[in-house]
Amino acid sequence: MDMRWENFIGGGYRPASRGLYFEDLNPATGNLVAQVARSGSEDLQWAIDSAKEAFGSWSKTSPEARAGILYRIGEGLVLREEEFALAETLDTGKPIAFSRSVDIPRAAANFRFFAAAATQFASEAHEMPGRAINYTLRQPVGIVGCIAPWNLPLYLMSWKIAPALAAGNCVVAKPSEFSPVTAAMLGEVCNEAGLPPGVLSILQGFGSEIGEAIVDHPDVKAISFTGGTQTGARIASRTAPAFKKISLELGGKNPCIVFADCDYPRTLREIERLAFSNSGQICLCGSRILVEQSIYERLSADLVNAATQLHPADPLDPATRMGALISEPHLQKVHGYVEQARSEGGRILCGGQRLPGAGAFYPPTLIDGLGPEAACNREEIFGPVATLQPFATEEEALELANHSAYGLAATLWTENLSRAHRMASALQTGIVWVNTWLLRDLRTPFGGVKHSGTGREGGWEAMRFFTEPKNVCINFGPRNA
Numbered sequence: 001m002d003m004r005w006e007n008f009i010g011g012g013y014r015p016a017s018r019g020l021y022f023e024d025l026n027p028a029t030g031n032l033v034a035q036v037a038r039s040g041s042e043d044l045q046w047a048i049d050s051a052k053e054a055f056g057s058w059s060k061t062s063p064e065a066r067a068g069i070l071y072r073i074g075e076g077l078v079l080r081e082e083e084f085a086l087a088e089t090l091d092t093g094k095p096i097a098f099s100r101s102v103d104i105p106r107a108a109a110n111f112r113f114f115a116a117a118a119t120q121f122a123s124e125a126h127e128m129p130g131r132a133i134n135y136t137l138r139q140p141v142g143i144v145g146c147i148a149p150w151n152l153p154l155y156l157m158s159w160k161i162a163p164a165l166a167a168g169n170c171v172v173a174k175p176s177e178f179s180p181v182t183a184a185m186l187g188e189v190c191n192e193a194g195l196p197p198g199v200l201s202i203l204q205g206f207g208s209e210i211g212e213a214i215v216d217h218p219d220v221k222a223i224s225f226t227g228g229t230q231t232g233a234r235i236a237s238r239t240a241p242a243f244k245k246i247s248l249e250l251g252g253k254n255p256c257i258v259f260a261d262c263d264y265p266r267t268l269r270e271i272e273r274l275a276f277s278n279s280g281q282i283c284l285c286g287s288r289i290l291v292e293q294s295i296y297e298r299l300s301a302d303l304v305n306a307a308t309q310l311h312p313a314d315p316l317d318p319a320t321r322m323g324a325l326i327s328e329p330h331l332q333k334v335h336g337y338v339e340q341a342r343s344e345g346g347r348i349l350c351g352g353q354r355l356p357g358a359g360a361f362y363p364p365t366l367i368d369g370l371g372p373e374a375a376c377n378r379e380e381i382f383g384p385v386a387t388l389q390p391f392a393t394e395e396e397a398l399e400l401a402n403h404s405a406y407g408l409a410a411t412l413w414t415e416n417l418s419r420a421h422r423m424a425s426a427l428q429t430g431i432v433w434v435n436t437w438l439l440r441d442l443r444t445p446f447g448g449v450k451h452s453g454t455g456r457e458g459g460w461e462a463m464r465f466f467t468e469p470k471n472v473c474i475n476f477g478p479r480n481a
């Protein structure tokens with residue numbers, strides 16, 4: 001798959017205005033996947049101009065018609081699932097089995113879900129008896145920017161684009177420079193589904209260039225962003241003077257709290273999944289495993305045993321469960337944290353050294369003996385590295401769990417129902433899973449607190465974000481007037 005991808009603007013593929021391209025590499029091999037347009041402000045202006053032209057009619061298109069198009073986009077992804085899965089794996093180094101079973105089906109589900117939402121998102125009315133009726137119009141924001149990261153590229157991009165379109169907005173989207181291909185391919189599917197030209201533009205390039213230009217453009221009225229906390233903070237400060245709407249889904253340092261009364265075999269299986277899925281490169285991955293003292297030795301031994309059987313291997317082999325990291329620099333960053341853990345007195349229980357060869361392969365790594373202030377317990381690593389810490393009481397577990405600048409997701413493993421409710425209520429996170437992980441109902445609010453971001457995605461939360469509520473108050477007037 002050695003090719004060139006242009007920007008998708010006005011319903012067609014347009015060469016980069018400055019004639020600049022960057023190399024998209026396969027992190028598992030170092031091979032070139034594609035040359036990709038490196039957009040500048042002129043490309044953005046084309047996209048904005050075509051969005052302005054399209055907005056008038058798209059925003060007035062009936063919800064049913066919008067739903068039909070979104071549904072067909074979802075179907076188009078299903079029809080080309082294998083092609084999209086391959087592209088996702090070549091771009092990111094993730095196992096093809098994961099792209100096939102998670103990334104692409106979920107992207108299709110996002111479009112189908114928000115197709116339905118478009119037809120069901122209704123206005124509210126409040127009567128003031130005898131005096132007036134109030135109703136709330138939910139109008140599209142206008143042109144919105146959607147910026148997504150590389151870890152779940154189409155999955156997260158479609159999680160933004162689909163509700164934005166469902167609500168009647170025009171979208172300028174930017175995928176990560178590390179995972180540009182599936183977003184580029186999405187343009188073809190949108191055309192086949194009948195999405196009018198200009199309603200969606202996909203601009204490729206660097207965050208520091210085109211990402212920032214989208215954030216700053218005065219005609220872009222809202223930014224939906226998923227990515228790192230530092231980038232999120234930068235977007236918040238740049239958009240504040242213009243009072244743009246922002247939804248920021250940022251990093252996590254998620255606690256996984258295991259009580260001795262858990263269903264042990266299930267918990268063990270699930271911890272392996274929550275720590276190492278997608279090589280730990282999911283914002284929701286558990287990276288701080290807190291274990292009740294009485295089962296600490298047993299669980300850490302069993303986890304090490306499970307982790308050492310998880311061998312990073314060729315992502316294109318359907319049997320592979322763990323692939324490559326996104327890039328060599330990212331691998332170096334991940335390894336840097338492991339080295340720091342060593343210097344801070346941590347014990348590397350397994351992993352901790354890159355695999356030989358050209359690809360960015362790093363094994364599952366478990367570390368214990370670190371205090372809550374150690375870098376590996378405070379900072380997001382975003383790799384296959386998790387720490388283990390013991391606790392004696394429920395209070396201590398809660399204190400350790402909440403001892404974080406982040407607040408995205410927590411998992412609780414216990415058969416004690418009262419404890420589960422108590423802990424769930426007291427945890428400072430946007431999401432709590434009890435005896436499960438990454439079980440998602442697309443109607444539920446998704447997002448974090450503290451440095452994990454602001455705003456929520458999913459269901460009506462997303463539809464609310466992508467619309468402006470307008471209250472209309474009609475005075476009934478005197479009866480005989």
Ligand code: NDP
Binds near residue numbers: 284408452453
């Ligand atoms: P980044 O913040 O580096 O990038 C995210 C996106 O923003 C990319 O498209 C990037 O482009 C772009 N970008 C970078 N700089 C700017 C800028 N100044 N202005 C506008 N856009 C910019 O994050 P990563 O791609 O490294 O993704 C990993 C991070 O994402 C982790 O912290 C992870 O926790 C978080 N994440 C959060 C999720 C959540 O729902 N809470 C879900 C998934 C990931 P480019 O790549 O071209 O630089």
